[in-house]
Every structure is written in C-alpha cells, then in structure tokens.
Amino acid sequence: MRWKRILAEAFALLLAATLVGAAGNALRPEARKLAWLPRLTPPPKDPSLIYMEISPEVALRLHRAGTLFIDARRSSAYEQGHIELAINIPVWEHDVDSRIAGLRAKGVKSEDPIVVYCSGGRCEDALGLANRLAVANFYNIYLYKDGFPDWQRGNRPVSRGKLP
Amino acid sequence: MTKLLENRTLAFFVRLSLGLVFLYSAWPKIADPPAFAEMIWNYRILPGAMVNPLAIILPWLELLAGLALVSGWLRRGAALLAVCMLIVFIAAISVDLIRGIAVDCGCFSVAVEAKTTEQLFAAMKLDLVRDAALLLLSAFVLFSRPPIATASADDDKG
Numbered sequence: 001m002r003w004k005r006i007l008a009e010a011f012a013l014l015l016a017a018t019l020v021g022a023a024g025n026a027l028r029p030e031a032r033k034l035a036w037l038p039r040l041t042p043p044p045k046d047p048s049l050i051y052m053e054i055s056p057e058v059a060l061r062l063h064r065a066g067t068l069f070i071d072a073r074r075s076s077a078y079e080q081g082h083i084e085l086a087i088n089i090p091v092w093e094h095d096v097d098s099r100i101a102g103l104r105a106k107g108v109k110s111e112d113p114i115v116v117y118c119s120g121g122r123c124e125d126a127l128g129l130a131n132r133l134a135v136a137n138f139y140n141i142y143l144y145k146d147g148f149p150d151w152q153r154g155n156r157p158v159s160r161g162k163l164p
Numbered sequence: 165m166t167k168l169l170e171n172r173t174l175a176f177f178v179r180l181s182l183g184l185v186f187l188y189s190a191w192p193k194i195a196d197p198p199a200f201a202e203m204i205w206n207y208r209i210l211p212g213a214m215v216n217p218l219a220i221i222l223p224w225l226e227l228l229a230g231l232a233l234v235s236g237w238l239r240r241g242a243a244l245l246a247v248c249m250l251i252v253f254i255a256a257i258s259v260d261l262i263r264g265i266a267v268d269c270g271c272f273s274v275a276v277e278a279k280t281t282e283q284l285f286a287a288m289k290l291d292l293v294r295d296a297a298l299l300l301l302s303a304f305v306l307f308s309r310p311p312i313a314t315a316s317a318d319d320d321k322g
Binding site for chain 2: 005006007008009010011012013014016017018020021022024025028031032033034035036037038074090092093094121122124125128
C-alpha cells in the first residue's frame, strides 16, 4: 500500500516535469529551445572522409584568403567575440538545420572551402557541425581544432556582436 | 538503525538539504537546455533521439523533486525519484570512466570549461563519491518514517 502510493507520487512528479518541460521549451526564445527529435549524427568512423584538421597557421592563411569561417559555439559565446567575418551556426540550438540550409541561399556551393571552429579542447561542437555540413552535401570542410582561444592568443582579428 | 530512521529532526534536515542540492543543480540546466543537451550527448551513452527529450525533462524533474523534498509535499515520491536519478547518474559516470571517455559531469554547471583529460577524470571520480553520498541521503528520506503514534497524522499532511 505504502509503496503503491510512493510510486504514484513519483509518477505524478514525472508527469508534471514532462508537461512543464514541454511547455517551457515551447515558450523559449530560439537560442534556448531544443528540437524534440533532432538529427544528431554520430562522429564518423574515419574523420578524414568528412573534414581535414588544420593547424593555426593554415587557418590564418585560409582566413586571409577570404575563406568562409563558421563558428559552431553557442550564440551567446559568438556575440561576446568571434573570428572576424565568421558566421555563427550554433550546433546545439534549435535552428541549426535552417541555418545550414541558409548557407545555400547565401551562395555557398558544395565545393567551397569552409573552416569550422569552436572553443578548442575536444572541440565537440565543431565536429558536430562538420558532420552536419557533410550530411548537407558540403565536402570541402576544414576543422580548426584549436579554435577561438588559440585565435585570440595569436592576436588575430576578432569581432563582437551579432552579424549585421 | 530503526531509531535513526525514526528521528524526525534528522529526517527533516536531510530532506531539506537534499532538496536544496537538487534545486541548485536544476537551475543552470533549466536556464540553458541546449548546453545541457550537449553535456548528455558528450557522455556518448544515449542514442541521438533520446538526448533532447531528456535534456528537456530531466532539469524540471530535478526542480520538482527538489521542491517536493524541501516542502515535504510528495516527499516520498520525490525521494524515490532522487534515488533513481542518482543511480542513473552514477551508472553514466562509471560507464564513461571504464570506457575512458572524459566528460564534464554537467551536474551543477553546464558551462563549457577548458579542462584537461586528467582533470576531467579526477572530477568524475569526485562526482561519483558525491553522488553516492547523495544516494545514501535519498534512500534515508525514502525509508525514514515517523514514529508509529503519529504516522497517520503525518500521512494526512502528505
């Protein structure tokens, strides 16, 4: 009897959390919203098929050559500072797929070189973005694994705020 | 042991502190679900389709369980949930420790910090100890009972 009641209480709390969570998620701004069933692609068995890791020097050269840089970090981190001219596709935010689709509208072609970066370390955000870009048929992807902290240390051009 | 389980003052303070821990841990996750989803994804345990639903529901479950523990309303159900959640957390961290995958716990903060693999492994071991202690407290709340004389009155209050 007692356990039945405890189970019922736990179930009621679980149900309430699901309802409140769903409602809260629906009401959030885009940057804090989650898709219920996102398309998350696991890391590839052979990463070289999808992207090529580049050193900070190569990243700088590509940047000077006007290559498209994509920042995979959260939009809040991006607004606090990012590689100059980089656009932002936060891989964990709700609108990631529409932002990737938007690259086509901007005239980015499948073969165009794209440098993805995030906050260095294990760099899971940029890896995730590289996978998504590959799924969207971009195949000339470079991974700047040391990312923004390394770029800042090198005193390279940085800008702040949202894209105009 | 039975005496300890019947100590109302002790039960009250354990329940209160456990509830506060859950409230404290729920807050950053509720504030930023995408960051929490990333933490869950990094554990590399759940299939992709389950990551986001968990990131949407779990923080609120922690919050409601915390509120229930603090207020005393539905406290036994909340204690049961706390036990279940902590077992899951301990299992997740253990699995990744065994597999050699270094993850940010994502327990009390979802901010990405630049930590070395060694620092992460050390933190994971500490997290295990802390979760085990919390599990003990949750089990205490679940099994603690008021003295028989006041049992029915207490049950009425919920």
